[in-house]
Amino acid sequence: MNAVNPETKKPRMERDAVATRARILNVATREFARRGFEGATTDDIADKAHVNKRMIYHYFGSKERLYLAVLEEAYATARHAEEKLKLDADDPVSALSRLAEFTFDSFARDRTFISLLNTENRNEAKVLRKSEKIRAMNSTVLKAVDTILRQGEARGVFRSGLDAFQVWVSMVSLSYFYFSNIHTLSIVGGSRLSEAEALAARRRHVVDFVLAGVRA
Amino acid sequence: MNAVNPETKKPRMERDAVATRARILNVATREFARRGFEGATTDDIADKAHVNKRMIYHYFGSKERLYLAVLEEAYATARHAEEKLKLDADDPVSALSRLAEFTFDSFARDRTFISLLNTENRNEAKVLRKSEKIRAMNSTVLKAVDTILRQGEARGVFRSGLDAFQVWVSMVSLSYFYFSNIHTLSIVGGSRLSEAEALAARRRHVVDFVLAGVRA
DNA sequence: GCATTTAATAACTATCCAGTTACTTACTTG
DNA sequence: CAAGTAAGTAACTGGATAGTTATTAAATGC
Numbered sequence: 001m002n003a004v005n006p007e008t009k010k011p012r013m014e015r016d017a018v019a020t021r022a023r024i025l026n027v028a029t030r031e032f033a034r035r036g037f038e039g040a041t042t043d044d045i046a047d048k049a050h051v052n053k054r055m056i057y058h059y060f061g062s063k064e065r066l067y068l069a070v071l072e073e074a075y076a077t078a079r080h081a082e083e084k085l086k087l088d089a090d091d092p093v094s095a096l097s098r099l100a101e102f103t104f105d106s107f108a109r110d111r112t113f114i115s116l117l118n119t120e121n122r123n124e125a126k127v128l129r130k131s132e133k134i135r136a137m138n139s140t141v142l143k144a145v146d147t148i149l150r151q152g153e154a155r156g157v158f159r160s161g162l163d164a165f166q167v168w169v170s171m172v173s174l175s176y177f178y179f180s181n182i183h184t185l186s187i188v189g190g191s192r193l194s195e196a197e198a199l200a201a202r203r204r205h206v207v208d209f210v211l212a213g214v215r216a
Numbered sequence: 217m218n219a220v221n222p223e224t225k226k227p228r229m230e231r232d233a234v235a236t237r238a239r240i241l242n243v244a245t246r247e248f249a250r251r252g253f254e255g256a257t258t259d260d261i262a263d264k265a266h267v268n269k270r271m272i273y274h275y276f277g278s279k280e281r282l283y284l285a286v287l288e289e290a291y292a293t294a295r296h297a298e299e300k301l302k303l304d305a306d307d308p309v310s311a312l313s314r315l316a317e318f319t320f321d322s323f324a325r326d327r328t329f330i331s332l333l334n335t336e337n338r339n340e341a342k343v344l345r346k347s348e349k350i351r352a353m354n355s356t357v358l359k360a361v362d363t364i365l366r367q368g369e370a371r372g373v374f375r376s377g378l379d380a381f382q383v384w385v386s387m388v389s390l391s392y393f394y395f396s397n398i399h400t401l402s403i404v405g406g407s408r409l410s411e412a413e414a415l416a417a418r419r420r421h422v423v424d425f426v427l428a429g430v431r432a
Numbered sequence: 433g434c435a436t437t438t439a440a441t442a443a444c445t446a447t448c449c450a451g452t453t454a455c456t457t458a459c460t461t462g
Numbered sequence: 463c464a465a466g467t468a469a470g471t472a473a474c475t476g477g478a479t480a481g482t483t484a485t486t487a488a489a490t491g492c
Contacts, residue, residue, distance in 0.1 A: 015439055015488055036338060038255040042480060052441050054482085059439095063480065117400055118334050122252060125399035139404060159428075165405055166421040170390055177389030180396075183341035184333055188355060189381055205382040212375075213429045231458060231469055258450060268471055270452085279450065 021059045023049045029070045033115035037067055037123065064127065071120065072133050074113050079137050081106060087144060092152035093211065096171075099145070100210045104175040104203050114180050142168055149214070158214045167214060174206045237275045239265045245286045249331035253283055253339065280343065287336065288349050290329050295353050297322060303360060308368035309427065312387075315360070316426045320391040320419050330396050358384055365430070374430045383430060390422045 014020065027049040031040040042063050046053035060066040085102050087095040107114060120128050128134055145164040152158030178185065178193070186193045193202070230236065243265040247256040258279050262269035276282040301318050303311040323330060336344050344350055361380040368374030394401065394409070402409045409418070 173389045173393030213425045
């Protein structure tokens with residue numbers, strides 16, 4: 001028989017707005033990435049965040065606005081990582097290969113951003129389009145690629161006339177597609193592409209292919 | 217007051233098993249591609265196919281088995297198109313660029329397959345893995361790429377040691393990623409990537425980049 | 433130290449949705 | 463042509479799911 005415990009009658013109220021909001025956002029990020037917008041449920045998010053479901057509506061207003069907050073945070077995180085990256089200003093070949101490696105490693109470390117982008121594209125980017133925050137975060141990476149390409153062109157190591165947007169899309173796609181489609185590609189390739197050996201082989205190929213694609 | 221019309225009392229029963237099944241499958245393909253497995257609903261599919269919902273269960277058994285049938289048909293269609301493609305057996309450069317063009321054009325024409333693959337990957341390919349039919353459809357394209365690479369290598373136009381799987385993944389990724397992420401990329405790029413001009417520019421770049429990536 | 437605001441809870445509602453039951457009507461075949 | 467089977471319908475069920483109502487309790491501020 002338990003002694004009457006007044007703390008269990010009306011149990012813990014943490015009353016920590018910052019922590020509760022953050023816990024919801026973290027769990028929601030994982031759930032939206034795993035199950036997509038339709039697949040994720042507010043009941044599940046509330047349970048896994050150890051929070052009363054009403055709190056989702058208290059802090060975010062609706063499922064869609066919670067999803068928007070998740071997207072905005074994911075974008076901010078990705079941009080922040082990009083900005084921390086220091087590229088060799090004097091060697092376009094090393095700068096471009098470093099950027100390709102960085103892209104591959106970012107996706108290899110965490111596929112959350114890929115999953116969210118795929119969900120958003122299936123939904124025709126209707127939510128992302130609305131976000132002033134994300135539209136304001138204009139990427140510095142496109143300018144960096146342009147600088148690298150012009151420098152390489154001037155030095156005669158890259159071919160001329162390359163478009164920064166096209167090259168950037170190509171560089172990203174070589175890593176993105178591998179991780180985005182890793183399950184179906186593993187079936188076609190007949191082996192587990194998430195194993196260390198396969199990852200290393202793909203990483204080498206991506207860097208190689210990007211450099212070969214732009215060289216003079 | 218309407219005259220009593222016996223035809224409208226118990227309305228038309230078409231009783232065409234083949235047509236009804238096909239209508240369900242077509243609508244389901246569209247709905248699963250647009251909304252994903254969770255997003256699509258059997259009620260909606262039934263309505264849009266002008267079919268009683270019970271017929272979905274009559275012909276396919278469950279939502280998941282309907283989805284599997286959709287996947288299997290999409291794979292079969294893709295494989296069939298691949299097999300019809302005739303590549304120049306004597307010119308590896310033209311064969312590879314033709315294959316890159318074909319890949320781009322297939323995705324440009326219809327993004328259904330891309331959407332289904334993305335849905336399936338978000339779901340860890342759990343349904344696709346089960347399909348004996350799809351596992352049996354082993355692709356001829358990997359062998360074709362290998363043949364092209366070895367021929368180009370022997371003639372000194374491609375560099376040596378290239379892996380067919382890696383090159384194939386790269387070639388597909390350059391087109392796939394563009395179409396899969398066309399909505400979010402349009403925001404980054406600041407223009408509508410589905411416009412004819414943008415499509416033509418990407419197509420040129422893809423072919424260019426693939427050839428540059430493998431040349432000696 | 434009292435009034436207001438903010439954080440938190442439990443229980444509820446209306447709707448949706450996968451799958452089913454019970455039935456009818458047309459086609460096929462012995 | 464009668465019996466059995468295949469194709470079709472309407473109405474229902476149980477469980478999930480986004481969002482709400484009503485209420486309580488801790489923090490804040492005057």
